[in-house]
Structure formats: structure tokens, C-alpha cells
Amino acid sequence: MISLTINGLEVSMEEGTTLLEASRFYGFPVPTLCHLDGLSPYGACRLCVVEIGQGANAKLVSSCTYPVEEGLRVRTASSRVVKARKMILELFLASCPQSKTIQDLASSYDVRQQRFKQEHEDCILCGLCVRICEEQMMAKAIGFRSRGEKRSLGAPFDLKSEACRLCGACMYVCPACQLRCTYTEPDKAICGGCANLSPPCLEKNSFDDMMCYMEPCVACEIKKD
């Protein structure tokens, strides 16, 4: 067992657990976007930052990738941490303003507007979909492509991957894309509560084939049975 201090509380955790797991286990909330139990930690969204160390040595680390250390002093909600999280949330709002997950998180941190150039992406490159596809679905149908500014997620050559079983897990875990409806491409079609005023599902006879896991569909309110 390793003993450490979280927000002044002396706790002990087993070796190998992360600061995020420890904090949550003892009831200190830490927000995350790219973390999901059962998937390998990735440290992409940086929302889970916590402050460790003392005085001049204090630094921010991503708690989901940082293992517990003997005698570590962790602060999960210091002013520095909150400031960093607010900035990260502003950046997320600048790129993906339409995501409800991000909006809710931002509002819980009292971030109501952002100061950056407004974009309308539907991806924060958190890699959740890539990891769930590889680690839980054993498919490896999608992955990261290109790099830098052009980095994107998707299947090779933008074609439907042979490895993809249309399980929809990637859309289910996505915190940003809000289950994009892909009805215009029938062979990829997974109904995703498209928030469309004229629901395309109504024109489709084959609703059952759409593999809809939202019951009822928030947009078209058709039930599966």
C-alpha cells in the first residue's frame, strides 16, 4: 500500500493505481472527457489535471496517467487547477460548441463564454473511439490519421473499413460528436438522434436495420418494437 495525501486527507492506495482512481475512490470529483473505465489511460483531454508537489516544485499533472507515489501531496481543486481546467474548457468550447457534454462541464465550472476563434468541429481528438474500437471491440477499424493541424479520426482512405461491424461503440463513447447521424450514407447508417427537424428515419422502412441503440430515438421518437 502507498500512502499519500489528497486535499489534506491521508489516504492509502494500492501500488499501480492512478491519481484519478484514488481521488474518485475517496470522493474527490475530477472531471474527465477522455477517460473511460476499461480503456487504457490516454491523457489527451487534460481536464483531469491535479496539482502535486509543494511550493516552487508544485506542478500540474494529468491524474489519469499519473500513478500514486509514496508521500505525494495532491490537490484536486486548488485555484491553479481550477484556472487550468477553465482554460481547457474554453478551448473545448471554441472547437466543439455544440457538444452537450462539454457545455455541461463548462457550465459546472462557470465558464459561460470563450475568448478564442469560434470553430465548429465535432471531434476533440480524445481517442476514446480509437481505444474502444481496439481494446473492447477488438476491431481496430478506426485510428488517427495525419498529424498536427490536419490530424483527424477515421477509417483508412475514408472508406468503410472491413474490420468495422457497425457496432456504434465509437459514437456511443464520443463526448463531442453527439452521435452524428449518417443516414445519407446507407451502408454506414447508424441512427444517432440526429436532431433533425424532418427525421430521415421516417422515410426509411428499414428502421430495424439501423442498429439504433437509443430508445426512443431522441429526434424521431420511433421505438424499436
Place this chain on the structure above:
Amino acid sequence: MNPEHIREIVDHHEGGKKAGIISILEDIQAQYSYLPEEALRIVAEKTGRSLVDIYGVATFYKAFSLKPRGKHLVSVCLGTACHVRGGPRIAEEFERQSEIKTGETTKDREITLETVNCLGACALGPIVTVDGHYFSNVTFPRVKEIIHKARAGLDRVDIQTDERIFPVEVACPRCNHSLMDRHHYIDGYPSIRVTVSFRQKHGWVRLSCLYGSFSVDQEYEAPRDTVVNFFCPHCHAELIGASECMTCGAPMVPMLVRGEGGMIQICSRRGCKGHMLDLTGVNF
């Protein structure tokens, strides 16, 4: 593309054990000048890795291209020095005249246009290179001429057979400072003084300024066939260009020719006589 050929390339790399993806892709790129989709599928199948991984690597590195590239590569320098001297406008002019965007290839597969961040000859900016040949101080009217020369093929001009012996005056391509040493003569002319380093040794070397003469005077005797790094004694920048010696494959050392302009390139390998004088970019 021949699928069997791709399989041979993969087999050549011990069946593609985990580490070899980049070198396999490099070999395919060297053969076909791009990475065909089918080839990536074969590599994925042969190495037992997923197509996602192979595709990720192929799109990550700028050295790999998924689209066919042209016979001639035109690189417009957009480094800081070339940028302030009008590089971006030159690049636009190339785009307009060749009717393609940067990074694309003309329909007849002749020319691929790309921009690069520095070619190491900032004193000559804006620089354009065509298949390793330098064009210096490029202006709008010369763009057409450069495209024309690129299509004609610059490598057909056989510079290596130039056996005339004449003195040249050279300068550092980075700081434009003269490299001539007027106090020490070799072959009856002022020598070219540069600093060299090889195998932990660091010293000066004086070269004959007669183009075609290989007389040298040096502080430390470099063993034959060692590749030596050349530096400017004034700005201490390494004299290194993008091209390789056509004889031995070692990096070529570029130096600026004073007066007419143009570049002189000598092989950095001791004992190799590869050298070339590139005056193709110069208006006489």
C-alpha cells in the same frame, strides 16, 4: 503496381517484424514514388498489423505520399529569409502558372509543387530548387522559365563532365561572407578556407579554388573515404545542402559562387572527386 513486388519488399524486411514499418514504406515509396492504396493493404496483411496502423504511419510522415508524384519536384523555399524576400508570392505564381496547388501534381504527372521551410542558402533568397538544382533570387518573370526548364529536365545537362579548370570565388550560402583566404595560396590562387570536423577532430582545411583541382591543405589528415562535416568559419553554420554526391552518395557541400551567382557543390567524402557547378539559375 505489382502485388508480388510489394510482397517481395516486405519479405526482404524479415516479413515485417514489428519495427520495420517505416523502412518497408520507404522502400515502396522509393520504387513507386508514392504509396498505392493496394500496397498498404498488402503491407498490413503481410505484417499482421491493422491497416489503421499502417495508414497512420503513412499519413504521419511528410516523406510519404499517398498520391502519385510527378517526375520533377519543384520546391519553393518559404523559410524566414525567403519569406521576407517574397517567397510566398513566388509560390503563388508557381501555383498559378502550373495550375496546381502546393502539394499537388500536374495532370501530365510532370511536376510536383511543394513548399519547404529552409534550403540553407538564405543569402540567395527567394530560392527555388528543381530536382536538387538551385535557382536563386527568383523573380516573377523567371517562374515561367523555371517551369519550362523543369519540364525539359535539368538532369540532362551533364555537369559532371565539366573538366575545364578555372578559379572561382566562393562565399558561405548562409551568411554570404567570403570563404577566400588571401594569405594562403594553393595552385597559385587564394585558397578557400573552411572548418571541418570528423571523428572528434575539429580543424581548418584549405581547398584549391580552381574548379576541377583537388589540391588541399589541412590541419588534420582525414582518412580516405571519411565523410567530413564542413562549417563556415565566420557564422559557424554547417555547409550542408539537400543533395547527395552522384558518385558516392555522401552529402554535398554547397558554396555560393561570387560574381555570377549560382552554387558550387563538392562531395564531403575525403578522396571522392564528385563535384558540380550549378549555374542553371543564373542569368548571364
